[in-house]
Amino acid sequence: MENIEIARLLIETADLMEIGGEDSFRIRSYRNAAGAIESYPERIEDILKDPNRSVTDIQGVGKSIAGSLKELVERGSFPRRDEMLEKYPPTALEMLRIPGLGPKGVRTLWEHFRVSTLQDLERLCQEQKLQELPRMGAKLEEKILKGISHYRQSAGRFLLNYASTVSEQLCEYLGAVPAGSLRRGRETVGDLDLLTTNEQAIGKFLKHPQVHDVLGQGETKASARFGIEGLQVDVRCVPEDSFGAALQYFTGSKDHGVALRQRALKMGYSLNEYGLFRVKDDERVAGKTEEEIYTTLGLVWIPPELRENQGEIEAAEKGRLPELIELSDIRGDLHMHTRESDGRATLEEMAEAARALGYEYIAITDHSKALAMANGLDEKRVVEFAAQVREFNKEDRGIRVFSGLECDILRDGRMDLAEDALAELDWVVASVHGYMNLEPQEMTDRLMRAVESPVVKVFGHPTGRVLLHREPYHYDFDAVAKEAAKRGVLFELNASPERLDLHATLLKRAKALGCRFTISTDAHHPRHLSNMKYGVQMARRGWLTKDDVLNTRGLRAFTAELRK
């Protein structure tokens, strides 16, 4: 069992305990332990197997949870979880995912109506039965109905980081490579497509301890679910001569494949997952590698992230594909948090982790005071923090730290902190964290005002979406992007796997309008700095090159840009 799955089960238990109205500090302990485990560099399962080690060495894991962890990896559950699942059906957790319903609401609905599925909840709202309960009304019913509809659209999909973790593990185990939407870098993944030439792989896959619910199995293909989360995995075994054709075929996208096959036909070829064949004599002319297929069709090889039939075939034909940004181009990370607000590490720890990644600089950007829950900084603390960073930089640490802030954009578009305090800082990210449901016009006015602020360097997570959970807020994107381009305010591509915001379509749009970008992780822990790869992959989906992204500049060039 991977750490990420263990963490999920602990969080699920904490959610159920919350519905049960248990002691909030005990619940928090479970969440803390989950957070520590999720970001722990070693596998919990390996530590548990080692008689010379103890998981209680992990900050946040004590005796009780250590015992639960042992049971969890042995049998997939533990007593506290079993107990909670007896009281409340697991589907209640699904109701918790609906915005507007918290633990108390879920509990009330369960106790009054025995509602346990979204379907029942939906019917209840449609029949306006919620209004019979105290403190529930028509507006809530409406909000829940909307929430259910959004939730359904995203159900059954998985975040890229989870799918990548599973994919890496299985690929190593099987000697396979990923295809499908994971390879294209889609922000969510419905199922994993793995390809191999190893004939033993199918049998091996089915014997994997975390593989269950076999959906189909044959000589060359097996399909099953993986892990507690039930991610569907398809493994295909293909002959070596067809490997490139199969990789091309199963990487997709569907639209890209259709366009490519049409092109092949026009040129007298037929393309399928076994190869590229001449129509007149059925002779195979390509198939071992993707490159030879694309080349034979008069194209340069197209990076998987671009394969959406959005103009990439035409560009490849003319040799005008962009030279896409790569992870190794990144020289710094410009959005991260420390214990000053809601991060888990110190400035020194974040800087050291970034230095270890080979970065030349970072900006520390804790929250501002409007985010009281996160212990956001006020003017006084900002000034002190800027001084602390100057002090830090006096010694050569092998990395330069810039003093920054993720400053809230207030409801009316003003910055959360006074401009003279913000002017003390090197780097201000402006972000929306509240009043996300404004009317589009009001939201546009608000963001225009924020972008007009002379202290703002970059607009953070610009659509506000939280994948599988929250929809982006509505505003006139073009208007804000044009203004940002005019004033030299950058757009952030937030690399956190929960956000990946901006997404490909808007990246392309903003680039066309003259915008430039940063790619930053929004790390709340040193481990999160490695999420940069997901951001870069999204940037590639948005056709961005090294030049489009400010934090590909070396320290000297970046500093020069700051002074502009």
Next chain:
DNA sequence: GCCGTTTTCGGCCCGACTGTTTTCAGTCG
């Protein structure tokens, strides 16, 4: 439930908004 003790029990995070309301509980971040 965890942590850190001036060790074995006390502290751990809370402000703002919304609408369920007319004084405040529940949700969100």
